[in-house]
Amino acid sequence: MTDNIFDPKSGELPATIPVFPLTGVLLLPDGSLPLNIFEPRYIAMIDHALRNGRLVGMVQPVQPNERDNFGGLAGVTDPDDERVDPEAVERELSALRGEPEKPSVKTPALYETGCVGRIVQFEETDDGRYIVVLKGLSRFRIVNEHPVASGGYRTVDVSWDEYGHDLLMLQEASSDSGVINRDQLIPSLKTFFDLHGLSADWEAIERTPDDKLVTTLCMICPFAPGEKQALLEAPDLNSRAEIMQTLIDMAAHQGDDAPAIRH
Known part of the structure; x- marks a missing residue:
């Protein structure tokens, strides 16, 4: 790992980022992830990222009925959970006001932890795709998700506090430190x-x-x-x-x- 003048320093990462949900795709700090972007909403996401620090968060959707590492079920609603669904409340208020029902945008739940990457390579293709490469910078924890952006992609508020050491690791030299046998x-x-x-x-x-x-x-x-x-x-x-x-x-x-x- 080596310091890079283009990488953000600690405290320079934004509070809100666009995220690209992909099952089974992992980005880690200092990792390199090539992506083939062809859906219009993710084309819009890359356009947004190129105008705003070139940052994209990679995060996995929670798989229905997926067992977590402790034997529980991830992404399954607890029938005893009495937390209010803001979307359901808004639908009821709209109905009381006599407003037409808005189409519901179904988005899969996301894991709380993802990793942000910086676009370090970008290429347009003749058939309307983007070929990009992300360099992993730091993990994050999602604290809030915004309504789907006008381009159709998802944006989230994130906390970097738990993973402040990730950026510091990028500035250290690679070594054979006996991490693996x-x-x-x-x-x-x-x-x-x-x-x-x-x-x-x-x-x-x-x-x-x-x-x-x-x-x-x-x-x-x-x-x-x-x-x-x-x-x-x-x-x-x-x-x-x-x-x-x-x-x-x-x-x-x-x-x-x-x-x-x-x-």
Whole structure:
């Protein structure tokens, strides 16, 4: 990781950002995420970002009936929850005023934690798409969501307080800090890649510093959405590396236990 004059410093990140909800897509601080943008609402989102600091928040929608890491159900409404739904109240007031009912915009619930990225590469295509690359800067916690913007994309108020160290990490040099045990990781990783039909430049992996390797593997490996969320919310690099190693080991062992196919 190296300091970049274009990256915002601590205290310079905005209180409100546009977000791009994508299931199974993970952006981490110092990670690099290419995106193919073609929906009109997300074209509008990128246009907005290019005019406003080039920042886009990546966040996963909560999957219906998805079990969280503690055995609970994420994204399921508690029948005993008596909190007021502001949209329902507004619909009732509109009905009392005799106003025509407005169409309801259904947007999936979002995880509270996401990661903001800065657009570092941008390209237009002849068929009306944007090809962009985001550099991960810092995680955030969503504290409030605004009504859908006129362009159709979503914007949220965020807090950076819990993840102030993310920007500081970007200014530190990459290192082999003993974050991972490569003698344990590489054999399991090779099995994991074989199971998923993936290829890799193993010499390049050996040369990659620990912190960059953990970030890259967490982002590109085909983990489940809930697993990727756990990696995102890990408090530090060491914890993230431990979770990643566990996920890879579990998948590799399950592959070893799979029955052989008889011809």
